[in-house]
Amino acid sequence: MKILLLGKNGQVGWELQRALAPLGTLIALDRGGADGLRGDLEDLEGLDRTIRRAVPDVIVNAAAYTAVDKAETDVGRAQCVNAEAPGVLARAAAQVGALLVHYSTDYVFDGSGDRPWREDAPVGPLSVYGRSKLAGEEAIRSSGCRHMILRTSWVYAARGGNFARTMLRLATERGRLTVIADQHGAPTGAELIADVTAHAVRAERADRSLGGTYHLAAGGETSWHGYASFVIAEARALGAVLKVGEIAPIATRDYPTAAQRPLNSRLDTGRLRERFGLVMPDWRDGVARMLREILD
Numbered sequence: 001m002k003i004l005l006l007g008k009n010g011q012v013g014w015e016l017q018r019a020l021a022p023l024g025t026l027i028a029l030d031r032g033g034a035d036g037l038r039g040d041l042e043d044l045e046g047l048d049r050t051i052r053r054a055v056p057d058v059i060v061n062a063a064a065y066t067a068v069d070k071a072e073t074d075v076g077r078a079q080c081v082n083a084e085a086p087g088v089l090a091r092a093a094a095q096v097g098a099l100l101v102h103y104s105t106d107y108v109f110d111g112s113g114d115r116p117w118r119e120d121a122p123v124g125p126l127s128v129y130g131r132s133k134l135a136g137e138e139a140i141r142s143s144g145c146r147h148m149i150l151r152t153s154w155v156y157a158a159r160g161g162n163f164a165r166t167m168l169r170l171a172t173e174r175g176r177l178t179v180i181a182d183q184h185g186a187p188t189g190a191e192l193i194a195d196v197t198a199h200a201v202r203a204e205r206a207d208r209s210l211g212g213t214y215h216l217a218a219g220g221e222t223s224w225h226g227y228a229s230f231v232i233a234e235a236r237a238l239g240a241v242l243k244v245g246e247i248a249p250i251a252t253r254d255y256p257t258a259a260q261r262p263l264n265s266r267l268d269t270g271r272l273r274e275r276f277g278l279v280m281p282d283w284r285d286g287v288a289r290m291l292r293e294i295l296d
Contacts, residue, residue, distance in 0.1 A: 001205065004056035004098075005029065006039045006089075007063030011157035012103065015194035016062055023202060027054060031063075039063065041085035042077070051092035058201055059093050060101040061086065064133075068107075069258040071129040082132035087139030094145035099204060099211070101197060106153040106185065106217075108134040111262020114184070116221075118268045119151075119213045127259035137213070148200055149213040150193070153265045154227075157190035158293040163224070164231045165294065171232055171244040181225035181249030185265030186218045189286035196278060203276055210275055215267035218283035225249045227287070234288055238295050 001024030007013040008028035017028050029039030029050075037054060038046030041063050051059065065071060065081035086102055093100040107130035108123045125131045140147050156162040170177055196216055204210045222230070229247050236242060252261060269280050 001025070001058065002054070002056045003027065003058045003060060003201075004051065004054050005060045005062065006041070007061065008039070010062055011155060011160055011162075011190040012193050013062035014159055015157065015190045016060060016197060019194035019198040020060065020201070023198060024057070027056065041081045044080070044084060044088045047085060047088050048092050051089065051096060051098070055096050056098050058099045058101065059089055060197065060201075061089055062103060064103065065129070068127060068129045071132065072127065072258045075128050078128055078132045079135070082129070083135035083139060086136035087143065090140040090143035090145045090147065093147070094143050099146045099148070099201065100140060101148045101150065101201060102136065102140055103193070104137050104149050104151040105130070105133050106151060106262060106265040106267055108137065108151065109262060109264070111264045113264055114266070116266035116268035117215065117264070119215055119271055126262060129259060146204075146208060146211050148204060148211055150197065150200075150216045151213065151267060152188050152193055152216045153185045153267055154187045154217075155190060155193065156187055156287070156290065158290045163187075163227065164287065164291065167228045167231050168235055168240065168242075171235070171242040173243065175243055176246045176248060177228065177244055178248045178250045178255075179225040179228040180252055180255055181223045182251050183261055183263050183265065184221055184223050186221050186267070186283045187227055187287055188216070188218045188283070189290060192218060192281070192286055196272070199278065200276055214272045214275075215269050216272060217267040217269055217280065218286055219269075219280040220282045220284065221266050222283065230284060230287060231291065234291050235295060238291060240295055
């Protein structure tokens with residue numbers, strides 16, 4: 001099996017290099033590419049040429065425009081990377097007979113209610129970022145290519161910046177933190193996303209009926225305030241010396257941002273469990289492991 005991975009140096013892409021390697025020959029690209037192959041999602045012609053030249057069995061697109069607030073004024077670039085490029089990948093995948101694996105987001109929903117979103121729930125993105133990701137999904141489905149769209153949320157990794165690292169840094173500098181308490185979801189590790197992807201790719205290769213859209217998130221749920229509180233408590237248990245004494249909950253309205261965030265980012269992973277036999281571990285397990293890694 002030949003696998004073409006785009007976005008190799010992102011949080012998920014980095015873990016995918018490890019998880020996908022045992023499945024076959026892996027060609028991993030960043031924006032610059034290599035050996036005449038291009039991984040830049042803003043170079044639409046280059047993407048098409050790359051797939052036709054590489055003729056992969058599987059394309060895994062881990063690249064995306066993820067600057068949620070900046071997207072509100074950088075509409076064209078967000079649309080190109082998150083909507084137009086996936087369409088190019090999908091049409092080229094259809095031409096060469098490849099499976100396309102693409103990552104999407106809970107931001108395709110409007111964040112209403114308090115029940116976990118199922119894959120067939122009505123969409124209603126609140127932001128430019130969310131609309132661009134939804135357009136990418138629609139372009140993939142309309143292409144007719146074999147595909148798996150994996151929607152996830154609150155992604156983190158030990159490598160690079162993330163919410164936990166930010167909380168730990170602020171906790172060493174300040175005695176009081178304020179964190180949003182009315183947005184709910186499940187922190188989901190890049191390592192978990194990569195491992196599930198590898199399993200799903202292998203399964204789809206044996207049974208093409210497994211294609212489609214799935215929700216991929218860690219088990220359980222919390223708020224950003226609950227997430228921060230867990231991170232601080234675990235860090236202290238691991239011996240970290242922190243200044244913070246209070247973590248105060250605040251509402252989303254008290255922390256205005258350019259892009260509107262969904263209040264309900266819970267994702268129902270039942271379809272993933274039923275079709276692949278996978279059970280998502282509780283979010284605390286992955287976050288605790290990540291903290292041990294970065295604080296060791």
